[in-house]
Amino acid sequence: MDRIARLRSALGRGVLVGDGATGTELQWLGLGPGACGEAWNLSAPDQVRRVHRRYLAAGAQLLTSNTFGGTPLALARHGLGERAADLNRAGARLAREVAGERAFALGDMGPCGGLLEPHGDVPLPRAAEAFRRQAAALLEGGADAILVETMSDPAEAALAVEAALQAGARLVLATFAFQRVPDGFRTMMGADVAGAVAVALAAGAEGVGANCGTELSLDDYLRLTSELSAAAGSAAVLVQPNAGSPALQAGRAVYPTGPEAFAAAAPRLAAAGARIVGGCCGTGPAHIAAVRAALVGGPGGAALPGPEVPR
Numbered sequence: 249m250d251r252i253a254r255l256r257s258a259l260g261r262g263v264l265v266g267d268g269a270t271g272t273e274l275q276w277l278g279l280g281p282g283a284c285g286e287a288w289n290l291s292a293p294d295q296v297r298r299v300h301r302r303y304l305a306a307g308a309q310l311l312t313s314n315t316f317g318g319t320p321l322a323l324a325r326h327g328l329g330e331r332a333a334d335l336n337r338a339g340a341r342l343a344r345e346v347a348g349e350r351a352f353a354l355g356d357m358g359p360c361g362g363l364l365e366p367h368g369d370v371p372l373p374r375a376a377e378a379f380r381r382q383a384a385a386l387l388e389g390g391a392d393a394i395l396v397e398t399m400s401d402p403a404e405a406a407l408a409v410e411a412a413l414q415a416g417a418r419l420v421l422a423t424f425a426f427q428r429v430p431d432g433f434r435t436m437m438g439a440d441v442a443g444a445v446a447v448a449l450a451a452g453a454e455g456v457g458a459n460c461g462t463e464l465s466l467d468d469y470l471r472l473t474s475e476l477s478a479a480a481g482s483a484a485v486l487v488q489p490n491a492g493s494p495a496l497q498a499g500r501a502v503y504p505t506g507p508e509a510f511a512a513a514a515p516r517l518a519a520a521g522a523r524i525v526g527g528c529c530g531t532g533p534a535h536i537a538a539v540r541a542a543l544v545g546g547p548g549g550a551a552l553p554g555p556e557v558p559r
Contacts, residue, residue, distance in 0.1 A: 251392045252418045255352050258309075258376070259455070259484045263324075263518045265540045266310045266488055266526020267303035272501075273532060276301060281499075284326035287435035288316050289431070296339070300346035306533040307540030310524065311347045312356045312395060315339040315386060319378040321360030321370065331387040334386025347392075354395040354421070355386030357408055364404055367437070372407065379411035393419040397488075398460050400425055400436040402447035409451040421455035421524075422448040423486055426472060427463055433472050441472070445479040457486030459528045463493055466513040470520055477521025484523040489513075491530030503530025511538030511557075518543060 249257070258264055262530045274285050277295045296314050303311060306412050316341065317323065318343045318464040328335065336355070343353040360378050360448075362370040383394055394412040399405035405422050424444045426433040434440050445456045456479075458472055476485045492505035514525050525543065527535050 251352060255393060255419060256454075258308070259523050263543050264309045264524045265307055265536060265543060266333065266486070266524050267300075267306075267308040268527035268531035268533065268536050269529050270299060270312065270314050270316070272304040272530065273302070273417070284317070284323070284328060286315055286323065286335045286339060287326065289342060290331075293338065293342055293554055294404060296342050297346055300343055302533040303536055304346055304351055306534050306537035308351060308526070310352050310354055310526065311343045311385060312354045313339040313343040313389075313391060315356045316358040316397070317361070317374075318357065319360045319382050319416075321375070321378045322358070325361065332381060336382050336385035338390040340386040340391040344390035344392070352392045353390060354393055355383065355389070355391030355417075355454055357382055357386070357394060357396045357412065358398050359400070359404060360408075364401060364407075367401070372403075375404065376407045376411050379387045379408045380415050383408075383412040383415035383417060385414050385537065391417075392557045393417065393421065396420060396422040396448075396453070398425045399444075400439075401433075402437075402439050402444045405444070405453075406447050406451035409448060410542050419432040419455075420483070421457070421486055422451075422453040423488065424448075424461045425460040426458050427461060428468055429474050433475065434466075441475040442479045447474065449480070449483055453483070455484035455486055455524070456480050457488070457524070459486070459488035460490055462529070463488060464489065465492070466510070470516055472511065473517050473522050473541050480521075485521050486524040486526075487517050487522045488524075488526040489531075490528045491535060494530060501530070505530070507534040507538035510535045511542040514539045514542045
């Protein structure tokens, strides 16, 4: 059974543990504010490996490549647009190398780097080509599947999912960043949960969900997970909350939710329908280790054998 078949089987059997934030971990290792984290895939690969290894040791069963801002359009802001293929290929290779047979490697694709027409000035064909080039490089680097994440515009999510499939991806997951509004949850572009999920699934995503959401509490995420599960049907649901809402302290964003409080929500998220539970901004290896410990004895258990959780 190849890794994609194993991943599909695992998602059908129980709950998988995702990893946590990458950017903040790199910042703790010396990445400067506003610097291009994706550049470290080539200039500081040992540091990127170090982050992946910490998450693997914490019990993560899915390692996400350090390529969130890896489209040529996004990298052009750092003068690295022409290096997009090299940086994404290297990012996927590092995640796949560390994952080995103990975890799955997801090729990470965030927003393209601008607003799509008619809301912005990025033509749809240009964005689609940027996503296709990124996805192709991630697959060349060894990504098992593609994760399209932190989307606000369902049209952009659909472009990214379709581009990944066109590039040869055999499994694509897609998540949106929602915020709480009086009538439920919506993305920055106004998409509700059911509408966003429907667009992603129609584009070919096999899993849908939510990540980030700077003003969402873990209780909000529980309600959001229930809505996602209702909209997703038989598709897998992914949830990767932030560690609370950040506050600036000495110029650095500090997230208030510690590992124990974060992990206490994990079994409830799984019971609400989540099949992948991980973390986003402000979460680190300690959060993921606590989630792994909470889920091993929770609904469905851990579907994929993984490393022991540090005690």
